[in-house]
Amino acid sequence: MLNWVWLGLVAVAVVVGALTGRLDAVTRAAFDSARTAVEIAFGLVGIMTLWLGVMKVGEEAGLVRGLARLIRPLARRLFPDVPADHPALGAMLLNIAASWLGLGNAATPLGLKAMDELQKLNPRKDTASDAMVTFLALNTACITLVPATMIAVRATLGSANPTEIVLPTILASACATVVAATAARLLRRLPAFRTPRPPASGDDREGA
Amino acid sequence: MSFSAVAQLVSTWAIPLLLLLIPLLAAVRRVKVYEVFVEGAKDGFTTAVKIIPYLVGMLVAIGMFRASGAMELLASALAPVTGLIGLPSEALPVALLRPFSGSGTLALSTELMKTHGPDSFVGRLASVMYGSTETTFYVLAVYFGAVGVTRTRHAVAAGLVADAAGLLAALLVCRALFG
Numbered sequence: 001m002l003n004w005v006w007l008g009l010v011a012v013a014v015v016v017g018a019l020t021g022r023l024d025a026v027t028r029a030a031f032d033s034a035r036t037a038v039e040i041a042f043g044l045v046g047i048m049t050l051w052l053g054v055m056k057v058g059e060e061a062g063l064v065r066g067l068a069r070l071i072r073p074l075a076r077r078l079f080p081d082v083p084a085d086h087p088a089l090g091a092m093l094l095n096i097a098a099s100w101l102g103l104g105n106a107a108t109p110l111g112l113k114a115m116d117e118l119q120k121l122n123p124r125k126d127t128a129s130d131a132m133v134t135f136l137a138l139n140t141a142c143i144t145l146v147p148a149t150m151i152a153v154r155a156t157l158g159s160a161n162p163t164e165i166v167l168p169t170i171l172a173s174a175c176a177t178v179v180a181a182t183a184a185r186l187l188r189r190l191p192a193f194r195t196p197r198p199p200a201s202g203d204d205r206e207g208a
Numbered sequence: 209m210s211f212s213a214v215a216q217l218v219s220t221w222a223i224p225l226l227l228l229l230i231p232l233l234a235a236v237r238r239v240k241v242y243e244v245f246v247e248g249a250k251d252g253f254t255t256a257v258k259i260i261p262y263l264v265g266m267l268v269a270i271g272m273f274r275a276s277g278a279m280e281l282l283a284s285a286l287a288p289v290t291g292l293i294g295l296p297s298e299a300l301p302v303a304l305l306r307p308f309s310g311s312g313t314l315a316l317s318t319e320l321m322k323t324h325g326p327d328s329f330v331g332r333l334a335s336v337m338y339g340s341t342e343t344t345f346y347v348l349a350v351y352f353g354a355v356g357v358t359r360t361r362h363a364v365a366a367g368l369v370a371d372a373a374g375l376l377a378a379l380l381v382c383r384a385l386f387g
Binding site: 001002005006009010012013014016017020022025026028029030032033034036037038040041042044045046048049050051052053054055056057058059060061062063098099101102103106108109111112115116118119122124125126127128132133134136137139140141142144146147148149150153154157158159160161162164165167168169171172173175176177178179180183184187188190193195 | 216218219222223226227230231233234237239241244245246247248249250251252253255256257259260263264265266267268269270271272273274275276277278281307314317318321322325326327331332335336337338339340341342343344345347348350351352354355356357358359360361362363364365366367369370371373374375377378381382385386
């Protein structure tokens, strides 16, 4: 599906850009975005290194497993394929807690750590597991308790009550979160999205 | 103390406390904290670098799409339909852009608030829409990129359904509270 979305974006951009005479801008956007992407990735290096180190310390101390046990009742429903005290659950909990608090800097490294743990349980390394999709759906719908950036923008623009958007934002993102978990569960049954069987030994599928 | 003051306090304390408590508890359990930290930290660089191709691919496609003016075309084509559910046409581009670009949505919302005022209905709606969901395509590119997953199965569909739900909920909540 990502293949089609990607092709669609590029194709529409070039066709519409040609029709509206904005091909120059399209070209510039392509190069600028490529540079921005690398800047984002390199911007992650330091913070990623810090959190992976701290997470390893937490793991050795048994804290990440402890966290995993804490959310066992909920985790068993959302992620039935992940063993009850697996570190992936602890990392996912930390990631989601960090996003709730608006700690974007910590959330991404913790989320990537969680993906790394989920990948260890994944029988097909190039294909998303059910747990990964559920985790990402929850992530893309994430609740933020205090949308700090938006409050700051509203204050700058002279809003009489910059924080009046906090409650509506929590309600809307809570709604998105519930729908995310439900959609991840329902959609995986569709034939187009079902997991192929784990590769049998000697599978030499081309292009794998 | 108000709710947002409490939340603000938690945000300030969360990271320093984590950075203190995790190594402290580990040390109590006889973990060699510094050695283990370095051991875990050495994967930081490779993980960050591994997401580059995925992120470049995704951001380039989105950047080209936005620069071409296709978003405005799509918004004007959809305006009659979304008018039926009471979505102001000014806020439609914000909703359409939300799954693709966080900074773009923020810029658009700021622009709207400058024009209509932050306390107008459109201004409030754009503010709530911005916070109602995350940037789905960015999250998918970075998270799947870090583990090298290319077959994403129902992740795109689930993410977009959740975005639609969040944006629709933003509209309904704003109409109920500010309408």
